[in-house]
Amino acid sequence: MLDAAAELALEGAAGAGVDAIAARAGVSRTTVYKWWPSAAAVLLEGLLERTRDTLESPASETTHEALTDYLARLVTLVRDTPAGALLRGLTAASVGDSRVGLAIVDEWLAPRRSAVVALLVRGAGRGEVRFGLDYEAAADVLFAPIYYRLMYGHQPLTDRLPAEIMAVCWPGIAASEDLSAQAPNPAD
Amino acid sequence: MLDAAAELALEGAAGAGVDAIAARAGVSRTTVYKWWPSAAAVLLEGLLERTRDTLESPASETTHEALTDYLARLVTLVRDTPAGALLRGLTAASVGDSRVGLAIVDEWLAPRRSAVVALLVRGAGRGEVRFGLDYEAAADVLFAPIYYRLMYGHQPLTDRLPAEIMAVCWPGIAASEDLSAQAPNPAD
DNA sequence: CATATACTGTACATCGTGTCCAGTAATATG
DNA sequence: CATATTACTGGACACGATGTACAGTATATG
Secondary structure: OHHHHHHHHHOOOOOOOHHHHHHHHOOOHHHHHHHOOOHHHHHHHHHHHHOHHHOOOOOOOOHHHHHHHHHHHHHHHHHHOOHHHHHHHHHHHHOOOHHHHHHHHHHHHHHHHHHHHHHHHHHHHHOOEOOOOOHHHHHHHHHHHHHHHHHHOOOOOOOOHHHHHHHHHHHHHEOOOOOOOOOOOOOO | OHHHHHHHHHOOOOOOOHHHHHHHHOOOHHHHHHHOOOHHHHHHHHHHHHOHHHOOOOOOOOHHHHHHHHHHHHHHHHHHOOHHHHHHHHHHHHOOOHHHHHHHHHHHHHHHHHHHHHHHHHHHHOOOEOOOOOHHHHHHHHHHHHHHHHHHOOOOOOOOHHHHHHHHHHHHHEOOOOOOOOOOOOOO
């Protein structure tokens, strides 16, 4: 059934109601309601189920590399898998059902923000990240452009996006002595 | 009717259907359909109607100040007026009706992005903004956190948010000689 | 007076949600 | 073997929202 929800979300994030999920899964509508209270709950479980292993990041990197990698994996996840469509559908459902919104924050956003904050804290310990940095604000600035483009599509989610985000944000995150990646190559 | 839509959006961004708008405006449902094709169209016009004068920014400022001001005005707009609720409702509607999404991009996001890009270009001319800056990426990074918090509410839209965004982003935007506001005061 | 315009109220078909219920099939437990 | 328990089916229902259709009313304007 989770597969069905993911497929339907891909084909149009709106068309994933309980009816459609049941039909696609070859299952009675009643059965869906037996296991989940709403279509949004199915989408959420489908999303978390398929992305449980996308939280960790390789530790043997500079902070700059680790952050870029982390963002790059998020971009490919929401662009190339059903995760993006599921997230769009859930976000839409969260307007008008605050429990969905809380679930997204608690089970999707927060763990990922924590992971990035951990990278920043580690970086501060290594002298790569500025002291006094507002970690929450930094996490917002790093993540937000990806969700922004996911939701509105005003610009595509390209492979270069993580590097572009870092080009703007890293100088404000890095310890001032760290110039390792401060000057991005605008020609590439 | 636009007032009714705004009120309803405030009371719960979901509860603004054609039925509710008509009832609130003291008008027949048929009349609403006479002027707008859908509830989303009413929300959109209501949003644009009330915010037509929020595009310009005072010109007699440094680029850093102008950007901070611009973000601050957007924060108060979406936090303290119906604009935020309208935008949330429209964003939800945009998932599943791509025309709504296009309208948001063309009539809301794009003009504001242009305004910020114009500030950046002016800043580059003044030597305050780095050459080679990716303006689109910069606009994304500056704006996105506000929409991110608006949609998910994982962090509040505080008056300090614009300064926090700028604290992280400005060093990557500024020409390297410009240190006017590079070191924010973490104690405040 | 005649006409065009805006609006009303109701009715209707349609769709999705969420609940209820009677019945079936498979499985485990006495 | 008999009997619960569990998972599922499929149909029915009430409900609410959408979008359309139609006949009728009020009010200006020629």
